[in-house]
Amino acid sequence: MNWPLLKKTDKQSSISRTDIIRMNSISKLYHKGDIEIHALREINLVIGRGEFVAVVGPSGSGKSTLMNLLGCLDTPSGGDYYLAGEAVSGLDPDRLADIRNRRVGFVFQNFNLLPQISAQENVEMPMLFGGIGRKERARRAAELLTKAGLGERRDHKPTELSGGQMQRVAIARALSMEPDILLADEPTGNLDTASGGDIMSLFEELWKGGATVVVVTHDTALAKRADRIVELRDGRIIRDTGKAA
Numbered sequence: 001m002n003w004p005l006l007k008k009t010d011k012q013s014s015i016s017r018t019d020i021i022r023m024n025s026i027s028k029l030y031h032k033g034d035i036e037i038h039a040l041r042e043i044n045l046v047i048g049r050g051e052f053v054a055v056v057g058p059s060g061s062g063k064s065t066l067m068n069l070l071g072c073l074d075t076p077s078g079g080d081y082y083l084a085g086e087a088v089s090g091l092d093p094d095r096l097a098d099i100r101n102r103r104v105g106f107v108f109q110n111f112n113l114l115p116q117i118s119a120q121e122n123v124e125m126p127m128l129f130g131g132i133g134r135k136e137r138a139r140r141a142a143e144l145l146t147k148a149g150l151g152e153r154r155d156h157k158p159t160e161l162s163g164g165q166m167q168r169v170a171i172a173r174a175l176s177m178e179p180d181i182l183l184a185d186e187p188t189g190n191l192d193t194a195s196g197g198d199i200m201s202l203f204e205e206l207w208k209g210g211a212t213v214v215v216v217t218h219d220t221a222l223a224k225r226a227d228r229i230v231e232l233r234d235g236r237i238i239r240d241t242g243k244a245a
Contacts, residue, residue, distance in 0.1 A: 019082070020180055020212050021047040021070065026079035028065050028235075039065040041235040043079070047214065049180075052207040054223035055216045057232035064185070066232065067216045071104050071183045072096045084180045101130050105174030109186035111166045113158040113173075119145060120154040123173045130177050137176075144172035148202070164195030171202060175211075182206065184215045188222055200225055 026043040029036055040062045047053055057063050068074040069081065072088055075096070081089045084103055088096065106112075113122050123141035132140070145154050148168040150161075158166050167187060174182055184203065188196035200222045207213050207227075217223055231239040 018049055018085075019046055020049045020084055021045065021214075022080075022082040023069075024080045026069065026076045026081060028062075028069065028074070029077040038235050040069070040076070043235075043237060045230065045237065045240075047181075047212070049212050050207075050210060051228055052203070052213045052226045053215070053228045053230060054226035055214065055230050055232065056218070056220075056223050061232040062235040063216045063232055065235075067183060067185050070181075070214060071106060072100050101126060102177060103180045105177065105179035105182045107167070107170050107174050107182065107184040107187045109189040111158070111163075111170045111190075113166055113169060115158050118155050118157055119150060119161065119169045119172075122158070122169055123176050126173060126177050132177075140176055141172070144175055145169070148172045162195065163191050164198055167191065167195070167199050168202065171199075171206075175206075181212045181214060184213070184217075186217055186219075187215065188217070188219050196222075 023043050023045040026040060026045075027038070028040040029038055031037070043066065055063055055066060065074070069076055072083065075091075076089055079089065080087065083099065086099070088099060091099070100106075114125070120138070120141050123144055124137040127137040127140065142151070142154060145151055148171060150165060150168055150172070153161065153165065158169065161169065171182075187203070188199050191199060196219065200219075203213055203215065203222070204225050213226075215222060215226065223229055228242045229239070230237060230241075
């Protein structure tokens with residue numbers, strides 16, 4: 001079964017696959033008083049369209065910092081970052097916000113759903129900010145929620161849903177603007193084993209349907225289901241099981 005709104009790609013030919021992410025010598029430096037903290041050091045990373053990449057590493061390795069840079073939630077201290085061919089390293093906050101809305105779909109550990117509105121309205125929210133018309137917002141949201149197995153729960157608020165169902169709403173919301181990339185930060189961290197397994201299967205299904213998926217995770221089972229693992233330690237990439245051409 002194919003998910004709606006996914007940008008299709010040919011995963012069979014790495015030669016023809018275009019880059020969605022290209023990081024050249026990326027670093028991130030924080031200052032705490034007189035102390036310099038190197039969160040990332042000389043990161044070189046290329047991710048092609050249609051890859052399913054798991055970013056792993058111990059606490060403090062730089063995973064969250066890398067996730068924030070990939071999603072344009074933060075800017076690097078040095079180096080160049082290209083997202084879908086666009087240089088984003090030095091853009092102003094307004095431009096970065098526009099890129100986040102159009103190009104990146106986020107899935108968070110804590111779901112980040114608005115509790116006072118329905119699942120349907122939560123999925124429509126990015127499209128509202130993106131200037132999508134009311135009828136098209138409703139159509140896309142209903143289609144995505146149905147595909148996520150929540151067609152009969154579109155009018156339920158997050159407090160009326162299980163953790164696994166809330167994460168499915170969050171994934172549908174992340175796909176609503178037809179993003180170039182789906183970024184997930186510990187997406188199974190707040191779920192029980194069964195619900196976490198369902199979400200792992202959903203990410204795998206999305207990838208096989210053509211999505212580009214990057215997951216930051218401590219979940220070894222989820223990481224093993226990716227087609228590529230990037231491991232960080234002390235702000236550096238120490239292992240990469242496959243590099244895009």
